[in-house]
Amino acid sequence: MTKPPLTLYLAAPRGFCAGVDRAIKIVEMALAKWGAPVFVRHEIVHNKFVVDSLRDKGAVFVEDLSDCPDDRPVIFSAHGVPKSVPAAAAARKMVYVDATCPLVSKVHIEAQRHFDNGLQVIMIGHAGHPETEGTMGQLPPGEVLLVETPADVAEVEVRDPARLAFVTQTTLSVDDTAEIVAALQARFPAIVGPHKEDICYATTNRQEAVKAMAPKCDAMLVVGAPNSSNSKRLVEVGARAGCAYAQLVQRSADIDWRSLEGITSIGITAGASAPEVLINEVIDAFKDRYDVTVDIVETAVENVEFKVPRVLREPA
Structure with missing residues (x-):
């Protein structure tokens, strides 16, 4: 026929992408260096096939640091983690490796710089996504406000409209994000944006x-x-x-x-x-x-x- x-x-x-490649390599190298099991906080990357393959090699995936023993290495996923997570691991004297994508880390550094300059930060991202939670967790509560849509921009309550900056999740739609940025700039003309676009x-x-x-x-x-x-x-x-x-x-x-x-x-x-x-x-x-x-x-x-x-x- x-x-x-x-x-x-x-x-x-x-x-x-390079960040995913690096994160997977980190788990594989950790298993080669320390042997199984190696614990990974959250899926190292969002793909079942990849996670299952690493699990077969001896990686144990957990959602919380409290699920990890003190005496085994733990890896933080490519999406990034709040500052409280490595702090808790250090307090427990755990061996930990941060597999956060360097382009996500760049956003973390930006958010910290804005905070150090006295600016409140608005994050464009998706509620509940581990990258969003990791970025918002770089600063004290209330210092990062989340918006998901242009409609959210109209509702967001800020401390001082003249002292604002914005950052974005790295995996958003370029076009959708441009609409939200335009809404932010229209409502808050003084808002400070990234030196280089955050979307990777x-x-x-x-x-x-x-x-x-x-x-x-x-x-x-x-x-x-x-x-x-x-x-x-x-x-x-x-x-x-x-x-x-x-x-x-x-x-x-x-x-x-x-x-x-x-x-x-x-x-x-x-x-x-x-x-x-x-x-x-x-x-x-x-x-x-x-x-x-x-x-x-x-x-x-x-x-x-x-x-x-x-x-x-x-x-x-």
Whole structure:
């Protein structure tokens, strides 16, 4: 039986970013240095396949430092943690390694600098997301106010409209964030922004590739986890950029084939915490059903690399 033809547009860049790569490497190097078990506070990155793979190697994932014994190393996830967490680990004389993405740490440093300069900080982010909680937890209670939408800007109660700064979560939609920033600047003309945009290069690059790809596609799939902020934003960006059907899938088993009946083109991308093996699995599933022609949609080339902490580069 002849397979129907399908053009598969593959976004580049896609998948792992430098911060995710570094975080996974930190867990693997910690296991090699100290042996199992190594404890990890929160999922190291938001991807079940990655977390399960590390669990199989001896990583133990917990949600709270109180779930960790004093005598085993603990790693803080790529999303960052409130200042109280390393302080508590130090008080217990624990060995700990901070896998916070350096671009998230940059936002933490910005927030601290604003606070030291006497400014109250407004954070653009998603309530309950570990990165948001980690950034807000850098400063004393009440010093960071959270807004999620332009409507929130109208409601936020500040101490002094003339003494404000804003920071953002690194994995937001570039376009949505621009709307919120505009609302903040309209209401608080004196508000101080970041020297360089907080949304990270990888989030921006993946969204730009989706914008370039979406108008060409009958449908688009984003490989990523349902708790991954940057993956969910890619789905939204794809839909907004003109793709009628944009969906998140964790792996090939999640593809809804009935919804894709009659398509002649599909766009494939992946969130920053999705490994290439899962992307290839999705591509292979299409090759099983279609006569696939792959067309790479490249909008940027990434060559960023972050060093792992010195403690892991030193012998045990």
